[in-house]
Amino acid sequence: MQILKRLGAGFLGAVMTGASLLVPAMAADLSAYPAPFVTDGTTNFLMVVGADASPADVVGAINIAVRLGAEPGEEKTVSTSGGQQTITEGVDLGLSGDLIYFNDTFSKDVLTKTDMPTILADGTFTDDDGTNYDYTQNVDLGTSARFFYVKYDTDKDPELIVDLSSTSSSSPLYTLKVTFSKTVAFNSTKSEGQTITLFGKEYTVASDTDSTKLVLYGSSQSVTLNKDEETTVAVGGTDYTIKVIGFDTSNDKVILSVNGNTNDIAEGSSKKIGGLEVYAKTVTSWDNGNAGIAILQLGSQKLTFEDGQPVQEGDDNTDIDGTQVDMTTNPGSLSTLNIKVYKPDSDNDYIAMGSDNAFVDPVFGSFKITFAGVSSELTADARDQIKLRTSGDNKAYVEATDKNGNTADIYYAYDSSGTISLQDDNQKNIYVIEGAYAEKDEYIFLTPGDEKYTHMVKVKKIYEHATKGYAEFTDVFSGETYKTATGDFNDTGDTRDLVVDGKTYTVTLDATNDKVSVTYADSKTTIFPAIELANGEKLAFISKQTTGLNIPNTSTIILPTNTKTGWALANGTNGSTFPSGQATYWYKTNDDANLTQITVNGMLTPGILVVEEKDNPNSVENIIYVVTSSGGTYITHTNLTFTGANTGAVSTETDNVEHYVDYYGTFVVKDATDSHHTIYTLYYPDEQMYALVGAGSEVTVGGGTGTVTYEQVVPIEDNIARLDTDAAVEQAKLEKDLILVGGPAVNRLTAQALGLSYPSYGAASTVPENAAMIKLVENAFTTGKVALVVAGWEAENTQAACRVLQQYTKYPELTGTAVKVTGTTTPVVEALITEEAQAEENQTSE
Structure with a gap:
């Protein structure tokens, strides 16, 4: 903040101590440029060029304006991806390329000394005779645990958990394994009192050990x-x-x-x-x-191990629930010691999220399994929300955000006396077949065969004319207007080109009905066009299509779930189906086997279809769809359907509210609290959701998302340039800071600001000979506003001074209230001694 730097230390000190000061107006200085003309993205200036000026003055003014228009403005903070979140302390039970996705079990199947070097270190047991018995330690992970969403606690909403799914030793969470290089007689007096380190803890072989029980003491x-x-x-x-x-x-x-x-x-x-x-x-x-x-x-901790029994602890030999010992063969000749660990309580057989809920090994207590978090919380801000809502009793709409960040409420279903049509809230049709004809205010799609470039548009205008005809469309998401080339567009069959995103479409006129159609030149027909949304998912509007279809058997059609070429269907087929991706399409053909009817999964009423991105590891694009239905007097959403694995309806603490989570991690909230109007909200993750589950003495998570702060350019949208003869200038000069391009010989306001008559030439202009000046004039036309004069001896000198302001960061000499600019090809800036400054200096020297 250069202005703050110019506040004197005395002034700041006085403010800090509560002193009262009368502060004079801050002196204008060129070193603050581009302030006061652009400050923190805010503009309040007017650039004035003389009506009698050379075109070079206009060019110079443009150069200044271009730079000012690119000045940083608003501070923005955006979320960034710092890569995948990972377990940074402890061992990740997911694998790179095979993470723990929803409804999956652990990706790793065994933990070794590589994973937990201390806890699972190789060891040696030495008896009293000095005989060594080497051994290894592992943790074999079971396959019953899975990442899921469940309501376990009757007093809480459902939550993401690691569901252990089993309370039996036959499906353990894991098995602790100790394998000796040769059999050990632990019941021998040679072993009694000797130490052994198991799973990170030292134990002493107790004299209680016999042929059936191994007894260890730790402390x-x-x-x-x-x-x-x-x-x-x-x-x-x-x-x-x-x-x-x-x-x-x-x-x-x-x-x-x-x-x-x-x-x-x-x-x-x-x-x-x-x-x-x-x-x-x-x-x-x-x-x-x-x-x-x-x-x-x-x-001391006394542990007793007996084959086929739970591990016991303490002198009272209390069973450690959820454990079972498996020995080969017995303590008198032991080669392996296996301990199965599981959750014994069916009301609590899960691991909740968070370090406080970790599952601590119940036998040795040296490590724990922690559900540390997920890659994307179910309702995280980074998730894209798709909201299905109703308005009144007869309108349904979807709120969605496209890949460019544009959010729109799109009305897509209208209930008229129990019949629901694919229409907006004004009963304007939405056509989902490429090439369909639409009249003004109806909707069609620009469909080049790639959802990244698909646009839903509203017909804004059809202008029929033999030489100046055209059609205009409004983008439903961005509000942007797309206009065809103008020309002969007057008779049925006339066409105009429409270019959007570099794609060229053909717009065809139906003059009889005042309608237009839009097609893309790829010999394919798109049905139910899909639009890419903010996080990469696709959105399509669906409804049974029975009119305007007559697609030849050999054609290629593009569907939201796949592309299909050729039908090879029997003539007159009615109600048959074919799969495409994860959807099933119902269709009908005529006697020529041309497609005449089609819908998705037998749906007859309008709905929305969401196509998820390819999941891992199946590379499948699953779909979610919801349709509308009529209760006779009201419209509602119904029939939520997933094609991928999902939880089904999970009840919550709120009556008539249910949750769903599917394999990709999409979270859906169904709200039926209004018995007439069920609504849905879909929370779609930027990447497939996965669980972060780790094992170790401590488990922590790192990586993932962050934020970056930057300054965003704020576009200048108001009128910033006028001629000095413009009537509006008289009022503007009292309200705005001014940039006056051209000397007092060609710019009336320059002359006024300098206190000269118009026109003033030569030495009378105060402009340095064969050079230019950039001069700040305070309170030029009103108190508190400045005028910046950019004036040259000749037009090329003025243009050079404008270039200095365009490249102001390269000129540290741009300081004070006035500078002189010499040269035209490579401008040089130096201090300009004004008459006022010279007079003040002469007075001081006297």
């Missing part, structure tokens, strides 16, 4: 104490004071006091004393128990 921390030694430790947020009282030498027991509670524990066993679980890993005494040492594991 949060370990302490070593001598007889009569005492220590205080914090476990789980609670302080415990532990003291070795003595030893029972006959039974290899240590006698402990924990927070004043006394009990004994045998070596290789655990016991809860004073609320603290203590495992006596090693107990050694001498001198008849008067001396000794104990290695204790505090906060």
Whole structure:
């Protein structure tokens, strides 16, 4: 902000301290250009050229205007794609190219040490004889979990979840697997008291282990104490004071006091004393128990594994629900230890979104599976909304946004006494067959065979004339007008070319009925034209077509779901069907096998058809459609249909409101709270929705969308240029800042601004000889408004000064209130000493 920089420090200081100042008007300065003529995208100026000026002055004025029209204005913030969202901490259970799309299970099938290097590290168990047993650890992921949308909680709306789908060990969420290089006798005394690290946690083999049960003890921390030694430790947020009282030498027991509670524990066993679980890993005494040492594991976790049974924990051997042990073969000769993990409760067999809802491994607790989020929230702003609404009792419309960001309410269905037609709210027909004839205010489509360039247009004007005839159309989305070439357009059969998006269409006149048709020269016929919308989906209007059709059997037709060439149908077929993409078309032909009737999936009333983009990994363009129906006195939307996998209707907390989600991730809200008028809202994602599910000690998400802020050019739409003889100038010069092009010899306002008579030539003009000047005149015609004089000795000097303003960023010398411009091919800018400045300098020197 250059203006702020010119505020003196004293002024700012006074304001900050609450001082009262009378601030003089800010002095105009060329260094602020293009202000005040363009400021933050706002324009309030007038450019004036002399009526008697050379054309070179006009050219110069154009150069200035072009640059001012391109000045940045409004600040805009737009969403940007930062690429796919990914799991940045933890391991992604989706795979690149095979993400977890809706209704899919995990893409990965196994987790190894590559995925979780610490938790799934290879290990070695060493017995008391020094024999080593190497082992590997994996997590085999099940196939029953799926990404879905369900209402589990009766007091909440449905939500996106990872549905575990099974409460049985036969379909586990995952299986923990430990595989030994050779069999281990864990029930041997050689194994007792030895340590093993499983899934990131260290455990000690307990003496309780036998031929059927493997018993392990883990702990949060370990302490070593001598007889009569005492220590205080914090476990789980609670302080415990532990003291070795003595030893029972006959039974290899240590006698402990924990927070004043006394009990004994045998070596290789655990016991809860004073609320603290203590495992006596090693107990050694001498001198008849008067001396000794104990290695204790505090906060110990006892785990018991028995083949075919749930894992058990604690001294009371409580089952860990949702687990099952599978051993090969038993603790006395163990080669594999498998633990199946699943959700046992059918009312809670899912993982909700968010880190707080993660599924923590119930056995070792060292990792969790987290449903971290989705690539596109169901109602995210980035989703394109398609709204199906009604107006009054007899009109239906769709609100949609095209690929260029233009949003329109398109009325497409009108109910007249129970008969619904493909018409707007004024009962003007909408024709969905290429080549159909339409009169003024009716609708047709410009269909070049590519939905990216398809336009729905309204016939604006048909001007029939032998030499000046034409037709005009209005784009329903953008409001833009398209006009044919003018010429002979007076008789039936006359044609005019219409060029839109570089595509040339033929507009044919039906003079008898004052109608026109539009066709594209590709020997194909488009039926139910599809328009590309904001996120790449396509929208088509559908209704049974029974008139105006007589398409030859050998023709190629373009449908919203595919292209079909040739019919090869029996003569007179009625009510037959053929598939095209994911839609089924019902049709009828005449005796020549020409197509005479067609509709989509047997629909008889108007509706809308949405064609989704190709999904992964099937490369299928599924469709969603809704039709209208009449209740006799009112119109409504009905018969929502998906061709892709979807949830079906999911009830919500709001009566008569249902939700749907399909495989692509399109979210649909059906609202029937008005019993006469059901409405739908479709939320279509920019890309196919996928789930972000990760595993690890922590799981976080990164990437995805962001924002970028930029300045958007604001077009100048008002009249910014006039001649000095224009009557409107007299009022404008009192209201606007002025740019005056041309000297006082050719521009009346320049002369007035400089206080000269018109015309003024030569030295009397104050313009430097064989050069030009750019001069700011404050309060030229009214207080607070400036006039910028751009005047040259000759016309080419004026044009050079205009070029300086056009390229102002290249001229740092453009400062002060006046500069001199010399040269015409390569202008040079220098300070201009005005008579006023010279007089002031002379007075100062005296």
